[in-house]
Amino acid sequence: EVQLVESGGGLVQPGGSLRLSCAASGFTVSSNHMNWVRQTPGKGLEWVSSIYSGGNTYFADSLKGRFTIFRDNSKNTLYLQMNSLGAEDTAVYYCARRFYSEGRGYRHAFDIWGHGTMVTVSS
Amino acid sequence: SYVLTQPPSVSVAPGQTARITCGGNNIETKSVHWYQQKPGQAPVLVVYDDSDRPSGIPERFSGSNSGNTATLTISRVEAGDEADYYCHLWYSSSDRYVFGTGTKVTVL
Numbered sequence: 001e002v003q004l005v006e007s008g009g010g011l012v013q014p015g016g017s018l019r020l021s022c023a024a025s026g027f028t029v030s031s032n033h034m035n036w037v038r039q040t041p042g043k044g045l046e047w048v049s050s051i052y053s054g055g056n057t058y059f060a061d062s063l064k065g066r067f068t069i070f071r072d073n074s075k076n077t078l079y080l081q082m083n084s085l086g087a088e089d090t091a092v093y094y095c096a097r098r099f100y101s102e103g104r105g106y107r108h109a110f111d112i113w114g115h116g117t118m119v120t121v122s123s
Numbered sequence: 124s125y126v127l128t129q130p131p132s133v134s135v136a137p138g139q140t141a142r143i144t145c146g147g148n149n150i151e152t153k154s155v156h157w158y159q160q161k162p163g164q165a166p167v168l169v170v171y172d173d174s175d176r177p178s179g180i181p182e183r184f185s186g187s188n189s190g191n192t193a194t195l196t197i198s199r200v201e202a203g204d205e206a207d208y209y210c211h212l213w214y215s216s217s218d219r220y221v222f223g224t225g226t227k228v229t230v231l
Contacts, residue, residue, distance in 0.1 A: 038164050044223070044224040045158075045209050045211075047219065048224060107154070107171050108211075109156035110166075110211075111168050113165035114165065116165060
């Protein structure tokens with residue numbers, strides 16, 4: 001079964017760091033374009049970061065260089081390293097796979113999502 | 124940055140048609156995707172590339188994109204369609220993904 005499972009969320013103090021993990025099953029993370037999306041409680045979705053199969057990375061401007069996205073191919077796992085966290089980073093963080101269509105290649109839609117992991121930044 | 128604007132809410136009676144709009148500058152030049160999100164659950168892709176459906180998504184879900192507005196249409200609405208819906212696209216000018224503000228669909 002194709003599946004993504006996030007972990008690593010929790011309570012962290014302002015200015016602290018946290019590393020989120022996203023373990024994949026049923027497909028290979030390194031062969032796919034992967035993404036992180038967050039959702040503030042009761043609010044909408046916000047794209048955070050992407051890493052392409054070739055290794056190129058992209059980040060939302062609002063992050064101001066505080067986050068890093070990377071993967072461990074041996075563990076088939078995607079990560080999001082978050083530093084200098086503030087209250088504005090409190091959210092549910094989802095990892096998601098970019099959709100690949102047979103015959104048409106990669107589309108910019110996200111077809112597989114994890115269940116999300118909650119990050120709370122508070123003193 | 125590129126902004127996608129959706130109506131906060133849409134109400135529809137069972138069996139009727141719900142139309143959810145997503146407004147953006149010259150959005151017809153971009154590929155728009157739509158997600159359904161029920162409370163406490165992850166988003167589910169229901170339409171990609173303006174009007175295509177992933178496998179397993181009912182034909183009642185359809186999409187279109189013209190001018191400055193993309194539209195998700197849900198025909199023969201059922202109680203189970205009650206959810207939040209988000210539009211989404213890749214803004215190639217700045218290599219960024221953008222999500223719409225979201226629309227809560229209420230089935231009366």
